Amino acid sequence: MSLFTVRTTQKFAFVFLRMTAIVTLGCLALILFYILHAGLPHISLEFILGFPKDMGRSGGIFPTIVGTIWLTAASLVVAVPIGLGAAIFLTEYTRRGRLIGVIRYFTANLAGVPSVVFGLFGLAFFVIHLGFGWSILSGALTLALMILPIIIRTAEEAFSAVPNAYREGSLALGATRWQTIQKVVFPSALPGIMTGIVLGIGRVVGETAAVFLTVGGALHLPAGIMDPCRPMTLHLYLLAAEGISLSRANATAAVLVLGIFIINTVANLLLNYFPGNKDTERQKRGGKERIKS
Amino acid sequence: MNKFTLGPKKLEAVDFSVYYSEFQALRQVSIEIPARNVTALIGPSGCGKSTFLRSINRMNDLVAGVRTEGELFLDGTEIFDEKVDPVALRKRVGMVFQKPNPFPMSVYENVAYGPRIHGLKSRRRLGEIVERSLAQAALWDEVKDRLHQSALRLSGGQQQRLCIARLLAVEPEILLMDEPCSALDPISTGKIEELVLDLAHDYTIIIVTHNMQQAARVSQVLGFFLLGRLVEYGLTEQVMTNPIQRETEDYLTGRFG
Numbered sequence: 001m002s003l004f005t006v007r008t009t010q011k012f013a014f015v016f017l018r019m020t021a022i023v024t025l026g027c028l029a030l031i032l033f034y035i036l037h038a039g040l041p042h043i044s045l046e047f048i049l050g051f052p053k054d055m056g057r058s059g060g061i062f063p064t065i066v067g068t069i070w071l072t073a074a075s076l077v078v079a080v081p082i083g084l085g086a087a088i089f090l091t092e093y094t095r096r097g098r099l100i101g102v103i104r105y106f107t108a109n110l111a112g113v114p115s116v117v118f119g120l121f122g123l124a125f126f127v128i129h130l131g132f133g134w135s136i137l138s139g140a141l142t143l144a145l146m147i148l149p150i151i152i153r154t155a156e157e158a159f160s161a162v163p164n165a166y167r168e169g170s171l172a173l174g175a176t177r178w179q180t181i182q183k184v185v186f187p188s189a190l191p192g193i194m195t196g197i198v199l200g201i202g203r204v205v206g207e208t209a210a211v212f213l214t215v216g217g218a219l220h221l222p223a224g225i226m227d228p229c230r231p232m233t234l235h236l237y238l239l240a241a242e243g244i245s246l247s248r249a250n251a252t253a254a255v256l257v258l259g260i261f262i263i264n265t266v267a268n269l270l271l272n273y274f275p276g277n278k279d280t281e282r283q284k285r286g287g288k289e290r291i292k293s
Numbered sequence: 294m295n296k297f298t299l300g301p302k303k304l305e306a307v308d309f310s311v312y313y314s315e316f317q318a319l320r321q322v323s324i325e326i327p328a329r330n331v332t333a334l335i336g337p338s339g340c341g342k343s344t345f346l347r348s349i350n351r352m353n354d355l356v357a358g359v360r361t362e363g364e365l366f367l368d369g370t371e372i373f374d375e376k377v378d379p380v381a382l383r384k385r386v387g388m389v390f391q392k393p394n395p396f397p398m399s400v401y402e403n404v405a406y407g408p409r410i411h412g413l414k415s416r417r418r419l420g421e422i423v424e425r426s427l428a429q430a431a432l433w434d435e436v437k438d439r440l441h442q443s444a445l446r447l448s449g450g451q452q453q454r455l456c457i458a459r460l461l462a463v464e465p466e467i468l469l470m471d472e473p474c475s476a477l478d479p480i481s482t483g484k485i486e487e488l489v490l491d492l493a494h495d496y497t498i499i500i501v502t503h504n505m506q507q508a509a510r511v512s513q514v515l516g517f518f519l520l521g522r523l524v525e526y527g528l529t530e531q532v533m534t535n536p537i538q539r540e541t542e543d544y545l546t547g548r549f550g
Contacts, residue, residue: 165394173410
């Protein structure tokens, strides 16, 4: 009798868990379907490679794509080296102590600060105080600050997950700590680090408020790092918010979503390309084999 | 303590003690380890034998709050002298760990790792060293066709021999082995033991083991540790058959351990 009830409870639990999974997937599919359904019909080569006319009512979105790429690349150039350096310092060169705890606490809190606050800071500090003006530079620095906590946190986790036996094995061969980090720890941690970078890219590409306050919103093609620009998110926000053209906003959104989709796919393919990681991947997969009943 | 002559001494400890913060893990250990022989260290868990082993290549430096007293000489040079660079020391004193720990790279890359970090670039030389080291570790025949496959796909015993090959590639003088067979099956253990006996012609080997039969099979010299002290030290045959100390006899006959 009791066995029966335990089995029934388990069945209910499974049904509930399955429902949550279906709801999650369903929402995702719905959003994707809506955006692609509303946007795709308006996408053409001319839309992607053309210049906007009449504030975006017609023409293409080429400068906004370029703007997004500029901003993403520039903020990664700043955030990735600093983030990885900090993560290496925190995990490999310091013993767990008070200072580390404090730094970790602040990074965690920094990650929770709303992006518009970062934008406000960027406006006050980079745009006005340092005199960078509304520019890709101001925006990229602001966005770099914004994604730094994510990159540090994921990289830290990736480094911590590297077995100590690897470090010992390397040191016991007469390698220095730095050689050990470069040649053994870093390659093993690379998949985790890449995950953090991809998450960072996602946030930069998707950011609107902080960008609005720091890069301006000029619709022409940016020629350099000191130029203002208008990335895709900002463009679609302005198109929708100011009632310029909802269909164009949807089309921009579709391009944006497809872009992120492509980035994620490429990142995944790259990860599988590194030979050393295949085995860890396989181990992970092996560990997750389903246990029946 | 027994006197014995087995060639020149390679390593000598004089009243050597190790502390982890307040805890004293080694108590005034004095020992002379002969070159080109296998010295086995036995004793119950927590008796200090691994601590002693990890002092010789200064892997213990990495532990927080570690402190040493007394002296430890390698070829007459004090290991804990300020002028000794632990990184350079570890090139001379290699270590094999309890659990095989090949890097997540190919078999070839694992063996080439050591020579590479020490500055060797020539592909031809690297290839030679990889082959020679794998052959020395009695692994070449088993892996020669899959040098570029991941080392993690080898069996446990093969992985441990790969770790030994990886070590031999940097041409150390001393091999420290910290229970190298504890994670292996009997057949792999047998292969490692054969290998140890073979390598003793060229290297000074110090092996920590919980397996008394293993100590008897592979070592010429035997040290028994208890509670941080070196209780007995001498030729393996003598210690095994005719121990001087009561504690050694109790341990060997299985009265505690």
